Amino acid sequence: MYIHAITSLIAPVLTPLSLLEKKYCWGERNHKIFSRFHKMQSASLFADETLPDLLSDLLQKLRAECDPGLFRQIRYVAWAHSLHATSPFDRMEELSTVFQTFFGDQEIEFFSATQASCASGLVSLKYLQAKMRAAQQNTLSEKNGSENCGSENQASVCGVLITGEKCFHRTVQYVDQNGYFGEAFCATLVGMTPSPHSLHLRALHLQQLGAYGTRMRETDRESENAYDHAFLPVMTETIQKTLAGAGRKPEELSAVLPYHISPVTFDRLADRSGFSRDIVFRHNLYTLGHCFCSDAFLNIKSLLACGDNAVRARCILALASGVAGTFGAMVLESDNEDIP
Amino acid sequence: MSLEFSASNILWHEFEKNNNPSATVESEQLDKVKSFVNAFFQSHSRTCEAQLQPVSRWVNSQNLTFTTMLKKLVTQLEEQALVNDLDLVVLTHWTPDAEIGASVTNAIIYETGSHNAFGIAISDHGLSSGFVALQIIEDYLEDISGDKRPRKALLMMADQDAILYDSPYLANFHPAASCCLLLLQSNATHEPHKVAGNITFKNYQKTSLPVSTADIYPLLSTLKMFSAAENALPLIILTSKSFSQVLQRDANFSGVRIETWDDALLSSAPWVLLKKLAQKNTRFLLMMPEGKNMIFASFVMES
Numbered sequence: 001m002y003i004h005a006i007t008s009l010i011a012p013v014l015t016p017l018s019l020l021e022k023k024y025c026w027g028e029r030n031h032k033i034f035s036r037f038h039k040m041q042s043a044s045l046f047a048d049e050t051l052p053d054l055l056s057d058l059l060q061k062l063r064a065e066c067d068p069g070l071f072r073q074i075r076y077v078a079w080a081h082s083l084h085a086t087s088p089f090d091r092m093e094e095l096s097t098v099f100q101t102f103f104g105d106q107e108i109e110f111f112s113a114t115q116a117s118c119a120s121g122l123v124s125l126k127y128l129q130a131k132m133r134a135a136q137q138n139t140l141s142e143k144n145g146s147e148n149c150g151s152e153n154q155a156s157v158c159g160v161l162i163t164g165e166k167c168f169h170r171t172v173q174y175v176d177q178n179g180y181f182g183e184a185f186c187a188t189l190v191g192m193t194p195s196p197h198s199l200h201l202r203a204l205h206l207q208q209l210g211a212y213g214t215r216m217r218e219t220d221r222e223s224e225n226a227y228d229h230a231f232l233p234v235m236t237e238t239i240q241k242t243l244a245g246a247g248r249k250p251e252e253l254s255a256v257l258p259y260h261i262s263p264v265t266f267d268r269l270a271d272r273s274g275f276s277r278d279i280v281f282r283h284n285l286y287t288l289g290h291c292f293c294s295d296a297f298l299n300i301k302s303l304l305a306c307g308d309n310a311v312r313a314r315c316i317l318a319l320a321s322g323v324a325g326t327f328g329a330m331v332l333e334s335d336n337e338d339i340p
Numbered sequence: 341m342s343l344e345f346s347a348s349n350i351l352w353h354e355f356e357k358n359n360n361p362s363a364t365v366e367s368e369q370l371d372k373v374k375s376f377v378n379a380f381f382q383s384h385s386r387t388c389e390a391q392l393q394p395v396s397r398w399v400n401s402q403n404l405t406f407t408t409m410l411k412k413l414v415t416q417l418e419e420q421a422l423v424n425d426l427d428l429v430v431l432t433h434w435t436p437d438a439e440i441g442a443s444v445t446n447a448i449i450y451e452t453g454s455h456n457a458f459g460i461a462i463s464d465h466g467l468s469s470g471f472v473a474l475q476i477i478e479d480y481l482e483d484i485s486g487d488k489r490p491r492k493a494l495l496m497m498a499d500q501d502a503i504l505y506d507s508p509y510l511a512n513f514h515p516a517a518s519c520c521l522l523l524l525q526s527n528a529t530h531e532p533h534k535v536a537g538n539i540t541f542k543n544y545q546k547t548s549l550p551v552s553t554a555d556i557y558p559l560l561s562t563l564k565m566f567s568a569a570e571n572a573l574p575l576i577i578l579t580s581k582s583f584s585q586v587l588q589r590d591a592n593f594s595g596v597r598i599e600t601w602d603d604a605l606l607s608s609a610p611w612v613l614l615k616k617l618a619q620k621n622t623r624f625l626l627m628m629p630e631g632k633n634m635i636f637a638s639f640v641m642e643s
Binding site: 113126324 | 379382435440445461480
């Protein structure tokens with residue numbers, strides 16, 4: 001699968017840490033940890049815009065930025081969210097209609113992928129990959145003359161992954177000692193055939209610490225300690241399996257894209273996994289906040305847009321982690337010789 | 341690849357209706373949930389205020405989370421089938437869970453011991469989420485079946501009878517907290533391993549809602565929900581109460597057996613009825629209108 005393009009929506013003016021402290025009243029200890037230990041500076045927050053406003057703005061921006069040919073091929077839309085429900089219950093059907101109307105296709109398939117917390121974005125990519133491979137396979141079967149109920153010519157279909165949520169309540173504003181959330185949205189356009197400047201998804205691996213599926217509700221100190229101890233080994237294993245799937249070694253990586261919480265974690269992962277701390281891409285790490293499922297996609301976009309050719313990477317590892325025990329990693333590679 | 345399941349591996353449960361606010365919930369907890377609901381509405385430019393009764397009822401329902409509900413069925417399933425070798429665990433639901441921040445799929449993966457399974461939850465797809473889930477399961481299992489060995493998936497449906505705020509739309513269904521699961525097996529070849537009594541998933545389709553009732557019957561013939569050979573088998577249409585009335589008014593359907601599921605069971609409803617009606621040498625067509633679409637899933641149970 002290929003990532004063709006990423007449209008992002010980030011607050012035009014970032015909210016500085018001093019204002020976040022006043023807004024959230026997170027206490028002196030948290031403030032010291034966030035500012036001095038984690039070196040966090042600001043967050044992307046849209047103070048006045050509602051979630052439907054932001055979704056609409058993102059879609060308009062996608063239309064403006066997207067190659068018209070690829071835009072017409074969009075058949076699948078998945079919204080990955082961390083919260084179990086981002087829209088009022090009676091708005092659910094409306095949400096599907098929003099996408100159908102916007103893409104001008106009454107039969108567009110839309111659903112949300114949830115419950116892998118902030119790793120739901122990578123879970124959705126895995127769905128889109130399987131979906132589009134199946135569409136490709138259907139086309140091949142059709143060409144070979146075999147019977148295939150309901151198949152249609154879908155060789156060049158595209159999918160869109162939507163990510164991003166609102167920090168509307170204490171539950172989704174900050175995590176003691178670890179960091180705070182941010183509001184930034186992405187529409188990631190994916191397809192099965194390469195396009196100029198597309199990134200090839202070489203490997204995507206997800207694994208779970210299933211025992212912690214309900215830790216947000218039922219937990220204790222012993223269980224939390226066990227989770228903390230398990231975190232680095234399991235994420236390291238996830239990275240190793242992903243690299244193995246891509247046929248790459250840690251030293252071949254040119255950039256590692258973190259998610260925006262507990263920045264020191266990525267130095268520890270670098271040391272354990274065998275890649276240099278210097279290749280951890282820190283462009284958004286201290287400035288946007290943890291934008292739920294969007295972090296990986298915001299960072300891909302920033303990395304590719306970066307003026308420094310040394311930073312514009314050829315082999316990228318992006319990470320995601322879900323609070324209820326989901327660990328995800330993917331390796332992306334630039335196949336385009338025209339990218340320096 | 342074919343995807344099939346046995347009617348005996350469809351398990352379901354309806355829980356006691358939970359219509360009473362709990363007297364034991366502390367006001368501090370209620371205030372926290374009310375503040376969440378108010379902020380949630382505000383983030384959608386809604387001016388409604390959280391109401392004590394739905395909030396209290398929802399807090400009360402937290403004893404019956406999706407995980408709690410589904411674990412009960414998984415325990416039952418373990419008595420009749422091996423479930424520690426699942427490749428995929430899928431949760432679908434219409435109403436939100438009574439637990440925020442949980443991963444039901446992770447919890448069930450842990451419960452079954454299928455530690456290498458991939459988990460995905462499908463939300464915001466309405467009552468037909470189980471239909472699209474079958475297509476997702478088929479696509480995913482096909483994607484990973486390079487070695488051609490049979491694969492296993494667990495499809496789970498769950499719904500609450502209470503949400504955080506009043507919803508007249510939901511109330512119309514007289515909902516019951518309910519859950520259902522299906523243990524599915526894929527076979528890598530196009531010719532399914534014929535297991536007596538197994539139901540084979542044939543097709544999933546989503547179309548625009550027909551303009552009039554008279555357009556429904558002609559639409560069915562264009563969808564290719566079954567192969568030419570399968571079309572010789574008797575057909576049973578399974579649908580909601582209101583849509584079965586629409587179909588029965590159309591003379592084209594006068595010779596077709598139409599069965600109605602119990603709407604109160606929400607996402608589980610079609611599967612509960614399919615289990616009940618499973619019989620050999622029969623085609624089953626599940627259909628329901630959803631928003632501006634018609635959603636279809638077809639199955640065949642051969643001898």
